[in-house]
Amino acid sequence: MRKTSNNNIVISVNNVSKTFKIYSDKPSTLKERLVFWNNNKTEYHEVLKNINLDIKKGETVALIGTNGSGKSTLLKLMTKIIYPTKGSIKTVGKLTSLLELGAGFHPDFTGRENIYFNASIFGLTAKEIDDRINDIIGFSELGNFIDSPVRTYSSGMYMRLAFSVAINVDAEILLIDEILAVGDQHFQDKCFAKLEELKNSEKTIVIVSHSLDSVKKLCNRAIWIHDEKIRMDGNVDKVVDEYLKVCG
Amino acid sequence: MIDTLNNLYAYRQLLKSNVRKEIRGKYKGSFLGVLWSFVNPLLQVLVYAIVFPFILKGGQEHYVTFLIIGILPWTFFTTVILQGTTTVLQNGGIIKKVYFPREILPISVAVSGLINFLISCLIIFIFLIFSGIGFSWYMVFLPMVVLAQFLLLLGIILITSAINVYIRDAEYIINFLVNMLFYATPILYSPNLFPAKIAQILNLNPMAVIINSYRDILFYQSMPRLLSLFVVIVGSIILLFLGLKIFKKMQKGFAEEL
Numbered sequence: 160m161r162k163t164s165n166n167n168i169v170i171s172v173n174n175v176s177k178t179f180k181i182y183s184d185k186p187s188t189l190k191e192r193l194v195f196w197n198n199n200k201t202e203y204h205e206v207l208k209n210i211n212l213d214i215k216k217g218e219t220v221a222l223i224g225t226n227g228s229g230k231s232t233l234l235k236l237m238t239k240i241i242y243p244t245k246g247s248i249k250t251v252g253k254l255t256s257l258l259e260l261g262a263g264f265h266p267d268f269t270g271r272e273n274i275y276f277n278a279s280i281f282g283l284t285a286k287e288i289d290d291r292i293n294d295i296i297g298f299s300e301l302g303n304f305i306d307s308p309v310r311t312y313s314s315g316m317y318m319r320l321a322f323s324v325a326i327n328v329d330a331e332i333l334l335i336d337e338i339l340a341v342g343d344q345h346f347q348d349k350c351f352a353k354l355e356e357l358k359n360s361e362k363t364i365v366i367v368s369h370s371l372d373s374v375k376k377l378c379n380r381a382i383w384i385h386d387e388k389i390r391m392d393g394n395v396d397k398v399v400d401e402y403l404k405v406c407g
Numbered sequence: 408m409i410d411t412l413n414n415l416y417a418y419r420q421l422l423k424s425n426v427r428k429e430i431r432g433k434y435k436g437s438f439l440g441v442l443w444s445f446v447n448p449l450l451q452v453l454v455y456a457i458v459f460p461f462i463l464k465g466g467q468e469h470y471v472t473f474l475i476i477g478i479l480p481w482t483f484f485t486t487v488i489l490q491g492t493t494t495v496l497q498n499g500g501i502i503k504k505v506y507f508p509r510e511i512l513p514i515s516v517a518v519s520g521l522i523n524f525l526i527s528c529l530i531i532f533i534f535l536i537f538s539g540i541g542f543s544w545y546m547v548f549l550p551m552v553v554l555a556q557f558l559l560l561l562g563i564i565l566i567t568s569a570i571n572v573y574i575r576d577a578e579y580i581i582n583f584l585v586n587m588l589f590y591a592t593p594i595l596y597s598p599n600l601f602p603a604k605i606a607q608i609l610n611l612n613p614m615a616v617i618i619n620s621y622r623d624i625l626f627y628q629s630m631p632r633l634l635s636l637f638v639v640i641v642g643s644i645i646l647l648f649l650g651l652k653i654f655k656k657m658q659k660g661f662a663e664e665l
Contacts, residue, residue: 179663180663188574188575188576189574189576190576192574235662238505238506239506240502240503240504240505240506240662241659241662241663242659242660254506256505256506258504258505259504262500262501262504262505263500263501263504263505265428265432267432267435268428268432275420275424276424276425276428278420279418279420279421279423279424279425280421280501280505280507281505281507282417282418282420282421282507283420284419284420285420285423288420
C-alpha cells in the first residue's frame with residue numbers, strides 16, 4: 160500500500176537546506192585569493208531551512224511568498240541548476256524548467272535553427288524535434304519570420320518563439336518561474352490555455368508567481384514559503400487568502 | 408560514471424547542435440567564414456617557413472611539409488585548450504538558466520576541434536602529394552595518434568574549464584604554458600637536433616610524442632614508436648577519468664560562482 164503511494168510522488172524534497180555564501184568582495188583571481196586569504200569576510204545567508212515536501216504526479220502547485228523568500232531558489236534546486244547544502248531532492252521523469260525564456264538563443268541563427276538548439280538543451284533528440292517542429296512554429300505564430308535570424312525579431316516575437324519551444328517539450332514535470340506574462344493578450348490567453356491542457360493531461364506543474372489571480376485559476380495546491388520555511392501548504396484558495404491577509 | 412554516460416547519451420542532440428554552433432557560429436559574419444580555421448595555420452606556416460631556414464642552418468628537406476605536419480596538430484591542440492578552458496565561463500548565461508549535463512560544453516569544444524583538424528588533414532595530404540613524399544601503409548596508425556590526442560585534450564580541458572570558474576587566472580596561466588610548450592615540442596625543429604639524453608627528456612611531453620608520431624607516419628613513412636604512443640593513450644584515458652570526476656565534483660557550484 161505504502162509502495163503504490165510512493166510511486167505517485169514525482170518530486171520529493173527531503174530535509175533540504177540551502178545556504179549561499181555572501182562575499183563582501185568576492186575573490187575570483189589568484190592574487191585576491193592569496194592577498195586576502197585571511198581577510199575574507201564571508202557571511203552565510205540561509206535561504207531555505209529543513210524543507211520537506213512531496214509533490215504527486217498530476218498536481219499543479221504554486222510556490223508563493225514575498226520577494227527573497229526562497230521560492231526561486233527552491234525551483235532551481237529542483238532543476239539541479241544549484242545543489243542543496245544539506246538534504247536531498249529526487250525527481251522522477253523528464254523535467255523541463257522555464258526559468259528564463261530563450262536561454263542559449265544564438266542571435267545570428269534563424270528561428271528554425273534556434274528551435275533545434277533550444278529544444279536540444281531541453282534534452283530532445285533530433286527525431287523528437289522533427290516531430291514537434293510544426294507544432295512549435297504554429298504555436299509561435301511567427302509565419303515566414305521563422306527563417307530569419309533571431310536578431311531581427313522584436314522582443315515579443317523572441318519571447319513567443321522561446322515559450323513555444325519550452326511548452327512543446329512534453330516534459331512530465333514543468334517548472335515555471337514567473338513567465339506567464341509573455342506577449343500580447345491574445346498570446347497570453349493561448350499560453351494559459353496550453354498550461355490548462357497540460358494540467359489536464361496528468362503533467363506535474365510547479366509555478367513560482369506573484370500574479371495570484373492566475374495562480375488561483377490554474378493551480379490546485381499552493382505552498383507559501385516564508386522566512387526560510389514552509390509557512391502553509393494546502394488548497395490554493397485557502398493559502399492565497401491567508402497569504403493576502405498577512406502580506407497584502 | 409555509468410550515470411554520467413547515460414545522461415550524456417540522452418543529451419546527444421545537444422552535443423550535435425553545440426558542435427555545429429561552435430564551428431559555424433564562430434566565424435559567422437566574417438567573409439571567409441569557416442575557411443579562417445585553415446587560413447590561419449597556413450599563414451603561420453608561411454612565416455615560419457620564411458624565417459626558420461635562416462636560423463636552422465643545414466636545413467631540413469621539404470621543410471614546408473615538415474612544418475605543416477607539426478603545425479596543424481598543434482593548432483588543434485591550442486584551439487581546443489584555449490577555447491575549452493573558457494567554455495564554461497562563456498556559457499555562464501545558459502548554465503544559470505537551464506539544466507543540462509555540463510560536460511557537454513568541454514566535450515563539444517574537443518569534438519569541434521577534432522572535426523576542424525580532420526578537415527585540415529586534407530591540406531597535409533595535398534602537401535604530401537605535391538612535395539613528392541606521397542603516402543605509405545603506415546597511415547593505418549594515424550587514427551591511433553588522433554585518438555590519443557583527442558583523449559589527452561578532453562582530459563585536460565575537463566579539468567581546466569572547471570578550475571577556471573573558481574580561479575579566473577587559470578586562463579592566463581594556461582595561455583602562457585601553451586606558449587612555452589610550443590618551443591618544447593618539436594614543431595619547428597626535428598628532435599634529432601639534440602643529443603639522445605635531451606631528446607628523451609623532451610619525450611616526457613605527451614605532445615612531443617604525438618607530433619613525432621604524426622611525423623613518423625606521414626613524413627618519414629616509418630613505424631611510429633608504439634610503446635611511447637601506448638603510454639600516452641593509457642595516460643590520457645586515466646586523465647580523462649580523473650577529469651570527469653573532478654568536473655562532476657566542481658560543476659555543482661558553477662551556477663553560484665558564475
